[in-house]
Amino acid sequence: MRPRIADQAHLSLRLLAAAPLTALIGWTPVAQAQSTEVEACLVATQQFSRDARDLCDQALKVNGLSDDDRAQALLGRGIANTFAKDYPAAIADFTESIKLADGTATTYLMRGVAYRDLGKDDLAIADFGKTIELRPTMPAAYSDRAELLIKHQDWFNALTDLDQLLKLTPKDPGALFLRGYAHEKLHHPEEASANYTAARALDPRIDDEMRQNGFVPGG
DSSP: OOOSSOTTTOOOHHHHTTSOHHHHHOOOOSSOOSSHHHHHHHHHHHTTOTTHHHHHHHHHTSTTOOHHHHHHHHHHHHHHHHHTTOHHHHHHHHHHHHHHHOOOHHHHHHHHHHHHHTTOHHHHHHHHHHHHHHOTTOHHHHHHHHHHHHHTTOHHHHHHHHHHHHHHSTTOHHHHHHHHHHHHHTTOHHHHHHHHHHHHHHOTTHHHHHHTTTOOTTO
């Protein structure tokens, strides 16, 4: 089953396991790591290596790490912990990374993912908002926040995020479908119909895929 919103934006774990991390969240290390151990941690994380957590643990034991290197190693380990569904540990790593280096868009985005998957929606929405503040061109932040806003029936704000997402990824059938869904809930039948039609033109299977996730037009 494909992700619920954008194939190149939504940060579900199955999507993270199926595509390059740099393509999904725009993550490249802030600067070249000064420590070879931190560099190994980051490379392993970007490659979804099973050794990533261990390598990041080793990097964090190195004496004399700069704050930037430590922040990057914590980010790497936090992402590895997210893959392992150890969300409390991931959140702790991301939070410490933010304290050390003021936080990057990627760090806030990934902490939001961990909060979301832990069921802490308000904290996730706040972190996705911080991500957008730091990097307004990151589709994943709009995608993930819109999904949570729809979950909580905040249709107007969900539409705002979906509009922005579709400026960045205009041929995203999932986002078009969900924009139609939000318009339908707001009793905008013409806008809903136009978005559903555009989504189906791009992906004839979109209704079946969205229905599996609880989004049924007219439901």
